[in-house]
Every structure is written in C-alpha cells, then in structure tokens.
Amino acid sequence: MGETTQLRWLRRVGLAGFAVLVGLPLLVVVTTSLKPLADVDDAFRWLPSRLTLRPYVDMWSTVPLGRYLLNSTVVAGATTLLALMVAVPASYALARSRVRGRRTFILLLVATQAAPGLLFLLPLFVLYAELGDRSGLELIGTYPGLVLTDLTFALPFSIWLLTTHLESLSREVEDAASVDGAGTLGVIRHVVLPTAAPGIAAVGVFAFVLAWSEVLFASILTQGQNQTLPVGLHAYASQSTVYWNQLAAAALATSLPVLLGVLLGRRLLARDEL
Incomplete structure (x- = not known):
C-alpha cells in the first residue's frame, strides 16, 4: 500500500x-x-552584528581544555577497549549457546540500561571509598575509577547489542571451521572477528560515545586535573563572569568526536545490513 x-x-x-x-x-x-x-x-540577536573567531582561540587558555580533552580521550578509549575485549567472547557465547537462563541474562543486561544512573551513584562512591581505605587502591579522582564506572554501563550495552548482531549471522562458516579442527578461539579469531567486524566496530563507537559524554559519575569521581570534558566545561563560569562565547565554542569543538562517532557507527551498521 502506497503512502497517502x-x-x-x-x-x-x-x-x-x-x-x-x-x-x-x-x-x-x-x-x-x-x-x-x-x-x-x-x-539577544539571532544574527551577530560582529563576527570573531577569538573565542575559539581563547577557549584553550581560559581553562585547561587540552587537559580535559586528553582525560576524556583516555577514559573513553580505555572503556571502549575493555568493553570490546569482554563483549566479543561473552556475546559469542550467548549467541551460540543454548544454556538455561540465557534469555533471562540478556533481559537483565537490557534492564541495566533502563535503570537511572543516580541509583548507582552512592553505592559506587561508598564502595570506592571503602576500597581506598582498606586496600589503598584509589578509585576516586583517578582514571581507573572512572573507566571502571563507565564500563559498568558500556559493557552490558555492548554485550547485548553484539549478541543480537551475532545471532543474525550465519553459522555455516563457523561449523565448517570447527569440522576442519579449529577450536573456539580459532573460530572467533579467524571467522567471527572478520565476519562481524562492522558490527564490532559500531559497538565500539557506541561504547566510546557513552563514555565520552558521561557527566553524572564524572562530576563526582573526578577532581581538578582529572576532570573530563563534560565536567571541565563548567569552568568557563566563574564567580564574576561566564564566558558564554568560549563555552559555546568549546562545546561545538569537543562535540565533533561524538558526532563523527555516531555517523561512523550508523554507516558501519548500514553497510553490514547490505
């Protein structure tokens, strides 16, 4: 039926x-x-009477924007790498096995994405503080603490999305490789990874975007020079002045990685569907 x-x-x-x-x-x-x-x-005017690119220059010196950019890159990159290292074998096991409770486990992964982050904020902070006091492992105000926190949200999403993707792929080549004597690791390395590469790359992009744009936990678990971009942008507002033009310039400039990541993920998924 055509569109009316x-x-x-x-x-x-x-x-x-x-x-x-x-x-x-x-x-x-x-x-x-x-x-x-x-x-x-x-x-307020919709169109400026004077144009200047000075905010794009001054935004780097008003606050340590380069440091915030580096922090976000390290945290998002480490989160993405660890999420894929765990998600690929875990999603392959879920997609190819028929163990009891498999569907329930997948539903629990989806449920974690529906829970508000504020629900986990206090328990995680108390847990990190207790670990620091008992073992000396500092997770508050450090890269590992924020990476671990972002991983708790990026990993379930990555496993669920990649499991759905692997379930849509044919098992014939994998079965043929198993008949030829390839073990599970060999099948994953030589068959699953090349076949599912676009989907794995797309999942990596989404995990990166989730970690890059996270604000709630970063505002509590980072301090000073360890702050990430979403938190560091607040530094453009001082007690006496709010540098709105530099804040807008920094927001536009630092949102480009997220925009490019989303476009890349969409393109990879579209290519995989062809």
Missing part, C-alpha cells in the same frame, strides 16, 4: 518541526561562539 497524500504531508510537517526544534538551539550556539563577549551579554 495526508500521511506524506504529515510526515513532512513533522520533520520540519523537528528540524526547527533541533536547528534553532544549534543556531544560537553557533552564533554565540562567533560573538565578542560584550555582544553576548547585550540584547
């Missing part, structure tokens, strides 16, 4: 409305990043 004229116009109106809702705030952020601070503090 009414549905076509309803879809166009809906898309246009969505574009306006997304485009207007983005336009304000872009124009704010190109204004002198005096013009930002003045009466």
